[in-house]
Amino acid sequence: MARALLASFANRIERPDLRLSPNDELTPSRIKTELLSGLTVALALVPEAVAFAFVAGVHPLVGLYAAFMVGLITAVIGGRPGMISGATGALAVVMVALVAEHGVEYLFATVVLMGILQIFAGVMHWGKFIRLVPHPVMLGFVNGLAIVIFLAQMTQFKVPGTVEAAGHGAAGGEWLSGLPLFMMLGLVGLTMLIIWGLPKLTSIIPAPLAGIGVVAGLVIAFGIDVPTVGDMASIKGGLPSFHNPFGTGEGLYGTALAPFTLETLWIILPYAVILAAIGLIESLLTLNLVGEMTGQRGGASQECIAQGTSNVITGFFGGMGGCAMIGQSMINVRSGGRTRIAGIAAAVFLLLFIVVASSWIEMIPLAALVGVMFMVVIGTFAWNSLKILRRVPRTDAFVILLVTAVTVYEDLAVAVVVGVIVSALAYAWNAAARIHAVTREEDGGKVYDVEGPLFFGSAEGFIELFDVKNDPDLVVIEFARSRVVDQSALQAIEAVALKYEALGKKVQLRHLSRDCHDLLTKAGHLMVDSDDDPDYEVAVDYSVKTGILGGH
Numbered sequence: 001m002a003r004a005l006l007a008s009f010a011n012r013i014e015r016p017d018l019r020l021s022p023n024d025e026l027t028p029s030r031i032k033t034e035l036l037s038g039l040t041v042a043l044a045l046v047p048e049a050v051a052f053a054f055v056a057g058v059h060p061l062v063g064l065y066a067a068f069m070v071g072l073i074t075a076v077i078g079g080r081p082g083m084i085s086g087a088t089g090a091l092a093v094v095m096v097a098l099v100a101e102h103g104v105e106y107l108f109a110t111v112v113l114m115g116i117l118q119i120f121a122g123v124m125h126w127g128k129f130i131r132l133v134p135h136p137v138m139l140g141f142v143n144g145l146a147i148v149i150f151l152a153q154m155t156q157f158k159v160p161g162t163v164e165a166a167g168h169g170a171a172g173g174e175w176l177s178g179l180p181l182f183m184m185l186g187l188v189g190l191t192m193l194i195i196w197g198l199p200k201l202t203s204i205i206p207a208p209l210a211g212i213g214v215v216a217g218l219v220i221a222f223g224i225d226v227p228t229v230g231d232m233a234s235i236k237g238g239l240p241s242f243h244n245p246f247g248t249g250e251g252l253y254g255t256a257l258a259p260f261t262l263e264t265l266w267i268i269l270p271y272a273v274i275l276a277a278i279g280l281i282e283s284l285l286t287l288n289l290v291g292e293m294t295g296q297r298g299g300a301s302q303e304c305i306a307q308g309t310s311n312v313i314t315g316f317f318g319g320m321g322g323c324a325m326i327g328q329s330m331i332n333v334r335s336g337g338r339t340r341i342a343g344i345a346a347a348v349f350l351l352l353f354i355v356v357a358s359s360w361i362e363m364i365p366l367a368a369l370v371g372v373m374f375m376v377v378i379g380t381f382a383w384n385s386l387k388i389l390r391r392v393p394r395t396d397a398f399v400i401l402l403v404t405a406v407t408v409y410e411d412l413a414v415a416v417v418v419g420v421i422v423s424a425l426a427y428a429w430n431a432a433a434r435i436h437a438v439t440r441e442e443d444g445g446k447v448y449d450v451e452g453p454l455f456f457g458s459a460e461g462f463i464e465l466f467d468v469k470n471d472p473d474l475v476v477i478e479f480a481r482s483r484v485v486d487q488s489a490l491q492a493i494e495a496v497a498l499k500y501e502a503l504g505k506k507v508q509l510r511h512l513s514r515d516c517h518d519l520l521t522k523a524g525h526l527m528v529d530s531d532d533d534p535d536y537e538v539a540v541d542y543s544v545k546t547g548i549l550g551g552h
Helices: 002-011 028-056 060-077 089-102 104-123 126-132 135-157 178-200 207-222 262-294 300-315 326-334 340-355 366-380 384-388 394-409 412-433 459-463 487-502 514-523
Strands: 436-442 445-454 474-484 506-510 541-543
Touching: 028 060, 028 089, 028 135, 028 207, 028 326, 028 340, 028 366, 060 300, 060 340, 089 104, 089 262, 104 126, 104 262, 104 300, 126 262, 126 300, 135 178, 135 262, 135 326, 135 366, 135 394, 135 412, 178 207, 178 366, 207 366, 262 300, 262 326, 262 412, 326 340, 326 366, 394 412, 445 459, 445 487, 459 487, 474 487, 474 514, 487 506, 487 514
Parallel strands: 445 474, 474 506
Antiparallel strands: 436 445, 506 541
């Protein structure tokens, strides 16, 4: 029995596509583009990882190590070359309560469990359910995330050191004013202008990298006093080393290790489930978005396994875990990154920044990186969604606005779930409104030609179609243009049959499709055992056995 279960589980594991470049030939020009794109992404990763570490209430190196480990592993074995992963704000806001109450070692343990859950989801192929996310939800997700990325940059317009002193919250800190603010805005504008204009002249170097290089050169050459990466925190550190968060005694950063007990499991399990769900939702939606831009398909289950593997390993190397990052993925794709090389290069460059080049990276002005992210916001936001709001159904327009708002004010996972639920309810209501019937006389009886799906939403409407009192002794319900979907539909059929039976009248079902026939046969409603289908020339009239579901 155990061997059979393991064999079944193993059969679910598909052979992953680990080619460096599934769709592009690795020419010297392509490799150069990938490496420069990776360098651009690495530069943009630094302030993001530090900021998210502050949000979670952990040391900056915890965020930087997570960006390196998660980014490297998902780049090597992920389901979509071109995607960039690392520490994200969506996960950080969930982690802060755990870190504040139990310490960073419990966070590392949670990240390990989070990864195990994500691997399980990938092996079970649950990633395919991302197909159920409607397009209006995708538009709302993209717009909301663009706004979130924009708002996240606002902390860079505050006096360095005041945000951390205020408790790392976005609402705390002292805003820049006067000349420092104008200098910051000017450099941001210059970066954006370079990113916009350079592609019109040459594509030798990625425009975001050129923008960062030019602005950083100006600031260093003229000694302009503006906030830099080093003003946020020091990024200097060594190579990440193996660290077991489970046990007794003192762990990293002076906090207690997490005991390997059931009590610890009950503490970290709720956080791990939430983090795993948020991480997979954001990663799979980013996978779809990158796929649309690069013309790639598939890889959802492989991406789930890659995200889970990266988080398990990151948890044992002192990282805060992570998932796909839509902002950095957009930077990579728009800079020309199409293969695994760009993601691997970004992770390696980031590690080099931490180990040997921290003093140089800390000199980069935050204005340059903010300019890059502002261009990402402009490129990410679905501007056409504003034009189509009046042209699409009102429900879809409402879903776009709702998901956008919930993404901004709550979080991504809640927004997507809310959007899917609202879209599903709207679909169910519209489908329920389609149920109707056309009647005709036939051989002394009456035929009801039912049109529209019969399910929980239309069950009451189906029952109200029949004039039981005035109908003849024989009533045929024609299902050629209908489908029996669920238990509520079965209940409705039995309820109608009982009403006719109470008056001594007979009900028969005709033209059941194979799936409807199987459903009714399993329930025990059909009096005869014969297949029928709307495509057949000869129809079988089924009598209905009542009293199966207790309808009355």
